[in-house]
Amino acid sequence: MRVVITGGGTGGHLKVADALIEEYHKRGMKPIFIGSVNGQDQEWFKDDKRLYKAYFLETRGVVNKKGFGKVASLFQIFKGINICFDIFDEFDVKTVISVGGFSAAPATFTSILYFGCKLYIHEQNSVMGTLNSITSKFAKHVFSSFDPKSVVKDYPVSNEFFDNARIRDELNTVIFLGGSQGATAINDFALKVAPTLNRLGLKIIHQTGKNDYDRVAKEYENLKINVDVFPFSKDISLKMSEADFAVSRAGASTLWELCANSLPTLFVPYPHAAKDHQYTNAKYLVDRDLAYLCREENLSEELLIEILKKDNFSISKKLVNSINCDGAESIVDLINEGK
Ligand SMILES: CC(=O)N[C@H]1[C@@H](OP(=O)(O)OP(=O)(O)OC[C@H]2O[C@@H](n3ccc(=O)[nH]c3=O)[C@H](O)[C@@H]2O)O[C@H](CO)[C@@H](O)[C@@H]1O
Structure with a gap:
């Protein structure tokens, strides 16, 4: 059987x-x-x-x-x-x-x-x-x-996301995640804010998706910013655990992995997902004060910087109890x- x-x-x-x-x-x-x-x-x-x-x-x-x-x-x-x-x-x-x-x-x-x-x-x-x-x-x-x-x-969620979890009490590294196929809107936003994050002394990790990798990697080269940029990684839990804040699509597996990892996140839902489910996925966490949410057309550098200054330590602590x-x-x- x-x-x-x-x-x-x-x-x-x-x-x-x-x-x-x-x-x-x-x-x-x-x-x-x-x-x-x-x-x-x-x-x-x-x-x-x-x-x-x-x-x-x-x-x-x-x-x-x-x-x-x-x-x-x-x-x-x-x-x-x-x-x-x-x-x-x-x-x-x-x-x-x-x-x-x-x-x-x-x-x-x-x-x-x-x-x-x-x-x-x-x-x-x-x-x-x-x-x-x-x-x-x-x-x-x-x-x-x-x-x-x-x-x-x-x-x-795979155990590795729990094994590599930690409470974020300082901000050194920001990770950009586009889901399994990558997201052009998140890639463009990361490139836009990279000079400012770099000036603030923050390290950048960026998963681009296969199709947009060459363009994004070249843009970082042009900007002369040293970034951990890759199309897709089998060790994404390790990449997450290196980061102190994430900007991510709100696909369900990624969303719960970020919770398991206790990583505070600004979710930017894919606008064409069936019945807008990525928005409601992220809204579920936002309603419990466990995450931030922004439509991709409203994304701005000012918003990200404002969010990075918030009490993300409390969010990281609360995320521990969001999933077993x-x-x-x-x-x-x-x-x-x-x-
Ligand atoms: C465009 C679209 O409709 N996407 C849907 C698709 O998203 P998508 O396939 O992007 O799914 P998720 O974001 O939920 O999951 C991606 C998975 O790939 C893994 N990963 C990703 C990047 C990487 O470098 N390495 C790696 O291992 C992540 O850890 C995660 O486990 O299925 C999800 C689950 O039904 C939905 O919520 C999403 O709305």
Whole structure:
């Protein structure tokens, strides 16, 4: 009997899948991963030894497509469901955990149609994604850190973010984070404020995303500012822990990792996220005095400097209690007990 973990597309979904795979690995269990050939799924899990098997199906997003594109994407989901039925038969799959995103569609629908199979969903964001809104009625549990009714509220954040956490009592380093794909608006803002931060003696760490790396690195060279600039890092928890303040997109995994790390943050939500969920993700923390929030069109150097002068020590201390480190463990406990 095998557990299937499905979903992906971008780092936010995949990081949750990774935390759950790691939890099963600790228990000596090897789940099956079902993702997509599109998006970042293969980069994350293609040769992962913690998995019994990994399948990458021809799935793509449906929601942002029109006309023929939509029909073609739906057709691929139907083909994927057929493949999943065979996988479920072969490995006696009774449990599916969906972390959402377009990659999750075939295995999630199969879990609903397949006799005796239980579906669990982890919804990362404060507003439910389209696939999860359709399938959540069939789920035994929907785990969400933003929903007070969720049976597990702690986001499944990797232990390294807790291990490298520290209370920030002085300001030496600012980190700019754009989420798994990077964010041009944050890159441009970092370049704009870099001369001032440099003059104030502050060190800069900057994750640009793959596509914008060359441009940003060259701009820093032109500015003659020595910055730790990189496209993507597997050791992002170490980079976070070096910093005393973050300016970041408000993707859910990054947001809870920053909380786990006790790092005070100014969130700049991605304005085109579905149903503006990055704004509401960050607002959840702002309403609890745990973070700052600014729309990208209102960002200014004055605002950042004003925020850097605030009592961020208190925020860092309060963040310690914003999340516990056993999110993945609690989810897997509950699933293993069949609850
Ligand atoms: C544009 C968009 O719609 N983005 C969505 C996507 O964001 P995105 O994929 O950017 O997701 P998140 O910011 O939630 O997570 C990014 C993950 O990549 C990791 N990382 C990032 C940079 C790096 O150098 N190294 C590294 O390991 C982070 O630690 C984090 O775990 O999924 C999230 C979770 O559903 C959503 O909340 C976001 O709104």
